[in-house]
Amino acid sequence: MKAIMIQGTSSDVGKSVLCTALCRIFANDGYRVAPFKSQNMALNSYITKSGGEIGRAQGVQAEAAKVDATTDMNPILLKPKGERVSEVILHGKHFANMDAMTYRENFVEEVMPEVRKSLKRLSENFDVLLLEGAGSPAEINLKARDIANMRMAHETDAAVILVADIERGGVFASIVGTLQLLDEAERSRVKGFVINKFRGMKELLDSGVEWLEQYTGIPVLGVVPYFDVQIEAEDSLALSSLRLKKPLHQEFAMDVVIIRFPRISNFTDMDPLFDEPGVGPRFVSTLKELKNPDVIILPGTKNTIEDFLWLQEIGLAQGILQLAQNGCRIVGICGGYQMLGQILRDEQAIEGRGGTYMSLGLLPIETTFIAEKQTVQVEGTTVTGHKIKGYEIHLGRTIATEEITPFVTLSDGRVDGIYTKRVVGTYVHGIFQNRTFTRHYFNELRQEKGLEAISDEVLSDDERREQAYEMLDAHVRQHVDMRKIYNLLESNV
Template sequence: MRGGGLLVAGTTSDAGKSVVTAGICRWLVRQGVKVAPFKAQNMSLNSFVTREGAEIGRAQAMQAQACRIEPTALMNPVLLKPGGEQSSQVVLLGKPVGEMSARGYHGGRRQRLLGTVLDCLAELRAGHDAVICEGAGSPAEINLRRTDIVNMGVARGARLPVLVVGDIDRGGVFASFFGTVALLSAEDQACVAGFLVNKFRGDVSLLEPGLDMLHGLTGRRAYGVLPFRTGLGIDEEDGMAVSLRGPVRESDLAPPLGEDVLRVAVCAVPLMSNFTDVDALAAEPGVVVRFVDRPAELADADLVIVPGTRATVRALEWLRERGLADALAARAAEGRPVLGICGGFQLLGERIDDNVESRRGRVEGLGLLPVRVRFAREKTLTRPTGEALGERVEGYEIHHGVAEVTGGDAFLDGCRTGSVWGTHWHGSLESDGFRRAFLREVAAAAGRRFVPAPDTSFAALRERQLDRLGDLIEQHADTDALWRLIESGAPQGLPFIPPGAPA
């Protein structure tokens, strides 16, 4: 097989497309297949920097890890980073090319990008046995079909079979499957090979009559029923918001090694970006992570994290409006730990000069770190390495703000003053030795008898999660039929379902 492919679409956003795509990738690579992921257009505030300095969605970086290959800009040629209700930063082939309103993007530029998207996909297919593509939202968003470059536009342009995933835990999955197909044109319907049920609880035999009826109505079969599993939502896309759930961890009951647990509160700032930074903390036994938006929720926290954001000045105002700014200042005065990452680091400083992101000019920061920030038009996209607390650290940087550090102690190209730390480095807490050293510092400052686990490997945890996704596909999908679909495309002669049928 060479250049085989499949597009994983969904009946809705958050139907499970990202994890199903990753699961298929991991299943294939375990069969010795050279496979790569692809998503033509991604809207997400969770992004990653490749080794060549390109910015792509974190979901595609996670899927590349599932394939056991390095992520590249080819895997996510268009990334949209929301900056508000009406506009997004457009990142093309890993580099920002400007801000654009939703109307402006859908009205013109989007369709012109289809050629770029198909060229990237063709290049990936030429170098791999298979490419597993992920759609966005639903292929039945008929108001956007004319300018679609991520769902049926890609499927038809690249002659890919489409597998539609539906989340049965939400209810209405049969209607969603049928309606998705019925709303498509005859040409689009010809690409839709069948369905994959996701997040099923209970006895599969009770579902089979409905799947048989769906087959009879649409002429399309189910390729599997995946059971409901917790802890699989790794590196999810976030759209415009983030659910206030804790990040994925192996066990919510993992006991601490010491006498105390360590409580981490993450300020849920507007347009939060790369909140996946805290996943590595949540993986530690005895560490409890939660997202918060009220001052009272900081009271019992041993560590408060101010995460990255696509809107630093807006987040600063939000902290002040909610009283969180005063709570952070009080913590710093008491010597209680605070960590700012990227935008969170910037707003902890003395001032921000921003004529790029918010265009608000000079704004006073929280003054907890001796840092002055100036926003540059060029975005910093790097993969730095260094040392902190006696341990080697790797990270990645994605920011317009340029920090001038005027005091304090050096800390990962940022600084530390007392119990307040700040850095532009995303992903630094995934470095196991550094994470443990940092948690020891936090525990000491908080007066907790907490002991980090000496053998927690975040990389190994992620590998186990990806293997769990591969297991789901191998054990609960018809892998022989999936293989034929990837290798040969959608079956010929699939029936057309007129909108409104059956009578």
């Protein structure tokens, strides 16, 4: 199997998006391509058809590659859940909660045989392996135990393309500095550079590119202009750029607040709100920011109890209750849904500190945390009659304490969530990605506010994603020398 690896001079330089683009390019050119990231740390995860949990980026890249995502594409997922402690997910399933020292000193070497098994299975089923690195390959304090960067390039005999973000400044220094901190064998694997997120006249960059190629002897394969493509992110670093899609100084007919929990997870649930006409989403983390919104959304969280206690400590819990009494609509998703209930019970200390806690009391439910994790793709029909699909990923088991109206009837016969006139709770992630439901929800709010409803004819999320992948294909083909990349595929390092 041919392999190429995308590494970066730092985190958030655009590795994931470039990998997504190349997955679509290779697929469109007739290759069967698999994305791969040996170890990923992210709170935005993706549920495979088999119920395995992997990093969101590898799930998106598999979609771009027109193949089903599998846990082999991201055999190790780390989900931070507390101070220096992460949940370790191995082949899509919970393995252990582990502190950073134990993970680095003991687990990393023990798990390498599992990583190799994943690589072997992928090599038997795909033509091309597109690897993504993590952070930077030149973190000298981490290199000895780094299994996400150059070690994977060596394992797969991959040519490495190093990506740098010019928007950060110091792009040439970051590239040269990264190379200097690599050993000779590692440097020999770097076969090209991509300068990403460029704004302005490329001609002004040409002299720098020429110098870089002469100094390093390595070609610049492309200078990619900044491109605001609607691809889901997996890192909370992306929240700042997400907020910029609709500037806060702009006036919107409907004010939607999203609580930015310290341990917020799967915040991609909120992406569609930035596309909905007249809706102004804004993330808040203080009582002062709350103000008087039309809708408050409590999103998912990696630790429901800790984030609920935070909600109480800073006064947001009381603020939400006051707004709910005044008629504000409330939506809770996963951990946010659990908080809307009456009791959070953690007798086995699954969430960390243990104990029983009185929660917001806006829905007649009680949640008990158990060790068994629910991870599954779902489909169903909402109480409003809309066909939806999404996924569940939670530890809690929730029961109603009185008769309720379920929000969703699932295709497997289960019911999920609660629907009331003002408060909705659900375990289904991706509910707003179901665009006809989202349009209906906000049309109800429009009519309440005396506004005219808008057409319920809207592109589905699948259609939007396909458009985004094809736009990425065209954009990267235009600005990256694909002929040279295909030459790297054909040559041995």
